[in-house]
Amino acid sequence: KITNDFSKTVRTADGLKSTGMISTETIERIIASIDEAKLQGFDFHNDLVKAVSTQALRVAKNQAEVVEAIYKSTGVKFEIIDGETEAELTLNGVKRRMELLNLCMDSFMVLDIGGGSTELIFVFYDEVVTKSFPIGIVTLTQSYSSLDEIRANIAQEMQEVQKFIFEVYANHGRVKLFLATAGTPTSVASMKLGMNFKTYDKDKINGTVLYHKDLDIEFKKLFTMSKVEKIEAVGEGRDDLIGTGMLIYDSIFIFSGMNESIVVDDGLVEGLLLEG
Template sequence: MLLGIVDIGSNAIKYKIFNTKDNSLVEYYREPLRLGRDAFTQGFLSELTLKQLTIVLERFKRVFLEKNIEKQFYMATSAIRDCTNKDEIICLLKKQNIDLKIISGDTEAGLLKEFKANVDSYAILDIGGGSVEAFVSVNSQTYARSFQLGAVRLLNKDKSYKEKEMNNFGNWLKQHAPVKKLYGLGGNLRAIFEANNHSGPLSSKEFTEFVKEYNSVSKKDLIEKFSIPEDRIDIIPLAAEIYEHSLASLNCNVIENSFWSISDGLFKQILNRNL
């Protein structure tokens, strides 16, 4: 059976299609749509943005129909959960036979426990547009928490907000330090690696050099030479700051990127009939 999971984030809308027979990922697709621009400045989605969202989701639904996807899940995270008109959004999509679930930050962070690491002490960071979900496993103890530190959110906040939230985030991480490895999920870290023609683990010192190199590359080259999505370019430097701050706070010397996402975590829980 094929199962489709749509992740409606603050900077893009993505879907993953999984095969439940062998638990494999069949297809991945990402559509840029910065819901956070509305959500983190005015507190709601404008009519235009809501129309754009509806068009994208209706297209995804048609794709799922064409591909004979038997089960579909639509989940929204930080941007929509911060919107004052989220009930209107849910009702509007329900008329299109789209059952939208808005998950809390704690639920989002909790999905990271399904990630399988290859070391006994580690941390996972999922830096989204609206929030950062963190998960730490040390001495068989696990800790998960969501922080209002997403890269799109920070684009729309002042310096004092950023400093306060980064300090709170760092203090929480320090409580669980040290860890052997930090896993970064998603395209922001992957873009930094790709701009440096690298894959696999990286030392914290090398990562700092990679960030410098990334920041020195022109926007044109990032797009044309390294195929970095244009909508990511302004948020990647902020994500890099969060990763560097995390490595220091965790007293961690190794960082690695993973294509794994909360959609994979949700898929695991669906298989285990927890959802």
């Protein structure tokens, strides 16, 4: 049972593509977010804490220094988990929500779009096939000068993802369900349901069906918004990234041949909680 919840976009992968390092500014944002969580009732000194970091710290040249700096300032020690562990934890979180939604779990695909990477998980009964790709909403956004440029290059950027999906289909067949988790799908679902960042309700998000056409509808809405309106819609720190995430999401729809996806808020965090 979740008794307290806090979320903050810190963009750990900010600048990583060009420098290979986690910047001092990013470390300060992470520390500030932990301090903010403390003010909201989280006791990181007396409670049992499990803190993990994923792709950005996996590839950062200064990963050890970053972990140590955060620990010295906050007392929170981050564990850098590998892609396989990340996928396993995310899958466990998603499966728990699928059970609560009474969804068939015979065969399905999970999409998890992060800041520094995108994970795809295929489940065929007891067999799991997963792969992590170094394509995230932060790193991809910072590789190009505009969203139009990203759109023009997205097919090339996603070639390895397309190849992987086709290989999985060739070896195992198509999946019955497409599940999508993490910030991009949940933000798009929130926009579709008429919510914004402040009124976001994960209970309403869980199980929301997003059709492929919904992405185009919400993408067009996004283009009419000012920066302030985007921040109100999806939150500060995500406003300039959501378009990139939607292009990645759109590519998965195309490659998989699926017309609809089921959005779940549950993922890595819930998988960690289930691990205990």
